[in-house]
Amino acid sequence: MRDFEFQNGTKILFGKDQEQYVGRESTRYGKKLLLHYGGGSIKSSGLYDRVVSSLREEDIEIFELAGVKPNPRVSLVREGVIICKENNIDLILAVGGGSVIDSAKAIAAGAKYEGDVWDFYTGKNSVSDCLPIGVVLTIPAAGSETSAGTVITNEDGFYKRAMGHNNLRPKFSILNPVLTYTLPSFQTACGITDMMAHILERYFTNERNVELTDRLCEATLKTIINNAHTVLENPTSYDARAEIMWSGTIAHNDLLSTGRVGDWASHDIEHEISGIYDIAHGAGLAIVFPAWMKYVYKHDINRFVQYAHRVWNVEIDPFDLEKTALAGIKKTEEFFRSIGMPISLTEVNIFDEHIDEMAKKGTERGPLGNFVKLYEEDVRQILQLAK
Template structure:
């Protein structure tokens, strides 16, 4: 196992009616920027709940609405300017991962005197940020409990991740009832996202990390058990609660400690989103089984067989056969049980014209992954995902 430093400074308030803890924002001042997306929080009543608590605590609220599903740098710039013009003390995101990611970079850009895109391409420039608070409404990215953010500049076909310790939210409210209205499509996409986070950490070559592997396997089993229930019974509290906690722990660092490797599926999917603006979780669901089959060989089969046996209850003794059965079981779960798209054509990508440039951009971010991939390998994975 490798050396590591572990710190999760985010306070979590989990469960029903935990939004009352928004009164804790007054610890950071009294001027707050509220960040949210398309307005669903108004239709569900969460906006009114939050505003009432903030006003009761004498908070001055400014708003940044309309955050996109793949949050744009233009929106970040707008939010940062609101903060600078109004001496904002803190940022509150109410929404899913995209909203929270946007709020994180707004919080950093608010105390940075140059362009916000600098903070995306140069994470080392992020030295401080306004305090960040979140109310989660979609289980997927784990951004409510991690130091990462992903922002897009579609004018450059760029979708990039950034990170800094100061981007950990100070406090996050996780009320599973706030995910009851999430659609089947977004629920399924969220499950694919959290499973992909888990796979990216699970597939590594580091010895002595069975505890981390077992934790990852439990997250995967939980997703497989409760994902279909949440899709078919959207107000099932236990299913929504289990998925919400899985989404946080899939990426908060716990399962990668001591065995961290570079991710490769996410960099490939980020190129799909940057060029075609597709739903992130759908892209991950399409790419993941293709990547698994592409790298499956005698050297990698033991890890895939372990997944097959411990996650999908495969009883085959031969590692290669068990590994393939496990990948087949994952395909069945994604494409038949969760009704996620199987090919890039199904999400509206009609040609392969951009695959070469996408592979060129993804390749440097994949170096150091479980199995090294060349640019040609990445092109092959895109092509095999096409139809």
């Protein structure tokens, strides 16, 4: 196990009707707030009215920026930065899922920066200060409600890039499982896949003697797997929704990273796919992760055997460890398929046209991953396996 520092300062308010406290939590950071959200779903559900009412009870002045799309765009972020600077905004409140929260984080960083916010995503500069962020979560998936990271897409060149800083962790996040009852099945399944992928990125490590975090990863994966079909078949099961929502937060709050180095190549490869084709991030991960597994499993077959046995209950064949490892990969694919996810690029109408471009762009800043270093040709072969 490696030495580590762990700090996650996000206050969590979890449970029914917790959004009623959003005004109380927001007023701790000032009286001018940018309310950031996506489309009309928070209005049709009544959540918008409840949030605004709570904010107004605390005499908070509200500015709004709607229109966040999946794979959030830097152009809208730049609009938000201008609003914050021109109106001396004190806090950004993100009401939505990972895309809204990631966009809010980018605005929060850009509002305290004299240059272009995209500089943070290209590595030209790093975050030193940002506005505080609050969250009312409506889609459990990305884990952005407590994470330090944000992912934004630049329409100029279709680049989808990530950056992170501890200052970007939200000050508070409100998690009410009831708010997820009306999510479409596909969106729920994409969220389940995304949170599983966050765990798998951490699980496949070269670090030894990490039994505790191995077991935490496995337990969180099994909790998601055990509740996934329940929330898809019975969307108003509070208990199952609560398990899924909290698992998504645990998957990406960095507790599972302690003492180990994760991989993250599959996320980087998926970013190239959704950057060009604008597909759902979870769907892209369901396609990429099994292909990545098939490409790298021989690097540490014992870890893949452990994964197959502990997560998927595959019986270990001591005379054929490869058979066991491959069975775990197959179980992963079968699960993604069972919740309605695609597991090949052709299923989402992606063929050979941009494979070379994606492999080149994905590795232009260096090799991807830590479990196995992947270069341009490696990424190309993984994308071919994903077809």
